[in-house]
Structure formats: structure tokens, C-alpha cells
Amino acid sequence: MKKEMSISAIREGTAIDHIPSKDAFNVAKILNLKNVKGTISVATNLSSKGMKKKGIIKIGNKSLTQEEVNKIAILAPNATVNIIRDYTVKKKMKVALPNVIKKAIKCSNPNCITNKEDAETVFSVLNKTPLKVKCHYCERLMGREDITLL
Amino acid sequence: MEPNIVSINDFSKQDLFNILKIAKRMEKPHPNLLKGKTLATLFFEPSTRTRLSFIYAMESLGGKVLGFDDASTSSAEKGESLWDTAKIVEKYCDVMVIRHPTEGSARLAAEASSKPVINAGDGANQHPTQTLLDLYTIQKTKKTLNNLSVGLLGDLKYGRTVHSLVKALSHFNTTFYFIAPPALQMPQTYLDELKKKGIKFYTESNLQKVSKNLDVLYVTRIQKERFPDPVEYQKYKGYYKLDTNLLKHIKKNMKILHPLPRVDEMDRSLDNTSHAVYFEQAANGIPVRKALLALVLGKAK
Numbered sequence: 083m084k085k086e087m088s089i090s091a092i093r094e095g096t097a098i099d100h101i102p103s104k105d106a107f108n109v110a111k112i113l114n115l116k117n118v119k120g121t122i123s124v125a126t127n128l129s130s131k132g133m134k135k136k137g138i139i140k141i142g143n144k145s146l147t148q149e150e151v152n153k154i155a156i157l158a159p160n161a162t163v164n165i166i167r168d169y170t171v172k173k174k175m176k177v178a179l180p181n182v183i184k185k186a187i188k189c190s191n192p193n194c195i196t197n198k199e200d201a202e203t204v205f206s207v208l209n210k211t212p213l214k215v216k217c218h219y220c221e222r223l224m225g226r227e228d229i230t231l232l
Numbered sequence: 233m234e235p236n237i238v239s240i241n242d243f244s245k246q247d248l249f250n251i252l253k254i255a256k257r258m259e260k261p262h263p264n265l266l267k268g269k270t271l272a273t274l275f276f277e278p279s280t281r282t283r284l285s286f287i288y289a290m291e292s293l294g295g296k297v298l299g300f301d302d303a304s305t306s307s308a309e310k311g312e313s314l315w316d317t318a319k320i321v322e323k324y325c326d327v328m329v330i331r332h333p334t335e336g337s338a339r340l341a342a343e344a345s346s347k348p349v350i351n352a353g354d355g356a357n358q359h360p361t362q363t364l365l366d367l368y369t370i371q372k373t374k375k376t377l378n379n380l381s382v383g384l385l386g387d388l389k390y391g392r393t394v395h396s397l398v399k400a401l402s403h404f405n406t407t408f409y410f411i412a413p414p415a416l417q418m419p420q421t422y423l424d425e426l427k428k429k430g431i432k433f434y435t436e437s438n439l440q441k442v443s444k445n446l447d448v449l450y451v452t453r454i455q456k457e458r459f460p461d462p463v464e465y466q467k468y469k470g471y472y473k474l475d476t477n478l479l480k481h482i483k484k485n486m487k488i489l490h491p492l493p494r495v496d497e498m499d500r501s502l503d504n505t506s507h508a509v510y511f512e513q514a515a516n517g518i519p520v521r522k523a524l525l526a527l528v529l530g531k532a533k
Contacts, residue, residue, distance in 0.1 A: 193335050218336075
């Protein structure tokens with residue numbers, strides 16, 4: 083059978099692989115790609131050896147910042163981030179949840195000072211799987227299901 | 233140790249011991265210890281006892297006090313952020329005490345301020361000076377903090393004093409008895425944490441079933457203001473009414489604490505028994521707050 087690419091290659095940019103299929107659009111959303119000039123492709127329900135169905139996002143002409151990589155880790159802890167230069171993978175990075183997550187998550191406590199004032203959110207990661215984080219300000223504990231991204 | 237007193241979770245067992253040791257020294261007068269120092273009290277919500285005891289503590293150490301006790305007279309009313317308020321007030325004082333209805337406010341103020349900040353209650357989150365005076369009272373009346381059986385009764389779901397005290401006592405091999413109607417029991421996250429640390433605890437709704445095991449009974453009010461639903465509050469108001477009948481089923485030297493104010497959960501007939509230490513507990517706020525002021529201002533080690 084002829085091997086076909088279900089998502090077109092990019093010359094320069096970032097490819098995020100091994101995203102849980104259901105979260106591909108969410109990952110795209112939190113990366114705030116509206117102003118990216120390059121080609122962006124989001125693919126979901128791709129077959130994958132390791133994870134049955136997976137999602138891939140390719141972003142032309144953009145390198146992700148550490149903060150953006152952290153955000154991916156919250157939704158897709160097993161994703162890989164590939165930096166593409168001239169159609170080849172120059173660098174392969176495993177996303178890793180940091181011990182402290184800054185400016186990425188909204189506190190689920192409506193009476194937390196970070197929801198009332200202009201204050202950057204800070205969470206310490208108490209447990210990676212299952213995810214458990216604690217707000218640095220109001221000390222609320224949150225699991226994966228409580229997390230909304232900023 | 234942190235120069236701020238924001239959360240009981242910031243303190244190690246050694247820190248706690250150290251504070252209690254300084255508090256004991258502060259039972260004696262030190263009229264010039266904080267001479268030339270100014271405390272600012274920022275009370276964005278009312279609290280008579282906590283505020284008065286801080287003022288008294290500061291003045292009895294020779295310091296001065298300024299501040300407000302009503303947010304409507306502060307610039308917060310004009311929409312000023314807490315961050316800005318802290319930035320401005322730091323210029324007028326050497327230490328600030330803050331009470332605020334929003335959780336996390338004290339931590340934010342501490343980050344904004346170059347002067348030490350003491351949290352006198354941030355919404356439903358923390359009230360560390362209360363916890364420290366609770367510990368001090370237990371230590372003083374039981375002569376130890378170690379290996380005690382402590383019952384906590386009342387609103388364990390919303391009660392921040394309970395949550396903080398459980399955290400603090402977890403350092404001392406305490407056996408906990410959580411006594412509350414099922415809907416107001418300790419939140420699961422706290423129970424999970426105790427389990428993880430291997431600390432013994434029991435949950436119960438009937439005080440009589442466990443009262444004979446207790447060395448300390450910490451009674452709390454069912455707090456109307458913490459209930460999201462007033463109908464829910466009506467259901468539990470008056471659930472516990474302790475009176476001298478309790479004395480038939482307790483150890484001879486069991487001590488009863490209460491953070492006060494009480495409503496109807498504890499009858500006055502208990503006040504003159506050797507078990508009631510809640511007024512002494514309130515008075516212990518003075519040496520404990522003196523200790524904290526001296527500590528954060530670098531005048532005690």
C-alpha cells in the first residue's frame with residue numbers, strides 16, 4: 083500500500099505529536115494561534131501504534147515558548163514537540179510538567195484573589211499522574227477535571 | 233523561616249515550637265521591645281477580637297498602631313487594588329496585619345509589601361495566628377502537644393480554624409476524632425492527606441460515642457456566613473448543644489477549646505468547670521501575637 087501523509091509537512095515550525103485525540107482542538111486553542119502567519123494544521127483521530135487514536139498539530143514558522151510547552155503538558159502529558167527545520171526534525175522534545183505552573187491555569191475558586199485582582203496565577207504541582215495542583219494564593223487543591231486554562 | 237505569617241502550611245514543626253517558646257516568654261512584660269515600630273492594621277472585614285488583641289499586643293511592646301477596620305473607609309471602596317494598598321501602606325509602617333474576605337489576599341499582600349505581613353484571616357482559607365494560639369493553649373493546658381486524642385466538633389467542612397489546626401497537629405502524632413453531621417464532615421482531601429501520613433483518625437456524628445477517649449475537645453460554631461445556601465444552614469443550626477451532661481462521659485482532665493464567638497453550641501453552664509479553657513484560649517492571643525510581631529520584626533529568635 084502506498085504510504086500517504088494525512089497531514090502535510092511543514093518546512094519550518096513546530097509539530098506537536100501524540101496529543102490525545104479528544105484534546106487536539108483544546109491544545110490548538112490554548113496556544114492562541116490566531117495571529118500565527120504560517121500554515122496551521124490540526125488533525126485528530128489519526129491511528130497511532132501507542133495510543134489507538136491521536137492528534138497532531140503542525141504550526142508553520144513558529145517556535146513554542148517554555149510557557150506554551152507547559153500548557154501542552156497540562157492537557158497532553160505524553161505529547162512530543164518536534165522543531166522542524168527545512169522539512170526535517172531538528173529537535174525532539176518530550177513535554178514535561180514543571181513543578182510550578184505559572185500564568186497557564188485559572189484557579190477554580192471564584193473567591194481566590196487571582197480571580198478578583200490582576201494577579202498572575204501560580205500553582206505548585208503536587209502530583210503529576212493523576213494531576214493534582216495547589217493554588218499558591220488561596221491554597222485550593224485542583225485535579226485535572228477542575229482545570230481551566232487561561 | 234519566612235518573614236511573613238501567611239499560612240500554617242509554611243511552618244515546620246521546629247518553627248511552631250520556636251513560636252510557642254517565644255510566646256511563653258511574652259507572658260512577661262517587654263514594654264520597650266518594639267519601641268519606635270509601627271503596626272498597620274488593614275481590616276477589610278470586621279473582627280473585633282483579632283484586631284483588638286493585635287493592637288493590645290503591639291502597644292504593650294511599646295509600638296504604635298494605625299489602620300482601619302472598615303473597608304468602606306479605605307481606598308478599596310474607590311476600587312484600589314490590594315496590591316496597591318499594600319505598596320502604599322508599607323511606607324507608613326514596619327509590619328502590617330491584614331484581614332480580607334478574599335482567599336489568597338494575604339499572600340498577595342506579602343508579595344507586594346517589602347515589610348512583613350501577618351495574615352489575620354483570608355476568607356475561608358487561613359487564620360494562622362488563631363491556629364498558633366490554639367496550639368499554645370493545648371500545650372499550656374495539657375503540658376504537651378504529643379500523642380493527644382483531639383476531637384474536633386461542629387462545622388468541619390467550612391471551618392478554616394479546624395483545617396489549619398489539623399494541619400498543625402499532624403506534626404505531633406495526634407489521634408483525631410472528627411465529630412460532625414455527615415454533610416459537614418472534614419473534606420476528603422484532608423482525610424486523604426492524613427491517611428497518606430499514617431495518622432489515625434475517626435469520623436463520627438455522635439459526640440457521646442467518642443467523648444471518653446478525648447484529651448481535648450475543640451468545639452466550633454456552625455458558621456452561617458460560610459454556607460452557600462441559607463436553607464442548608466437552617467438544617468444544621470443547633471445540631472450540637474453541649475452542656476454539663478457531657479461531663480458524665482469524659483476524662484477527668486479533658487479540656488474544651490472554642491475559637492469563639494459561640495452561638496448556642498456550648499452552654500454557659502460549662503464555663504466554670506475545670507474543662508473550659510476557651511476564655512483562657514482567647515487571652516492567649518496576646519502572648520502569641522506579641523511573639524509573632526517580635527519575631528517578624530527581628531526582635532526575638
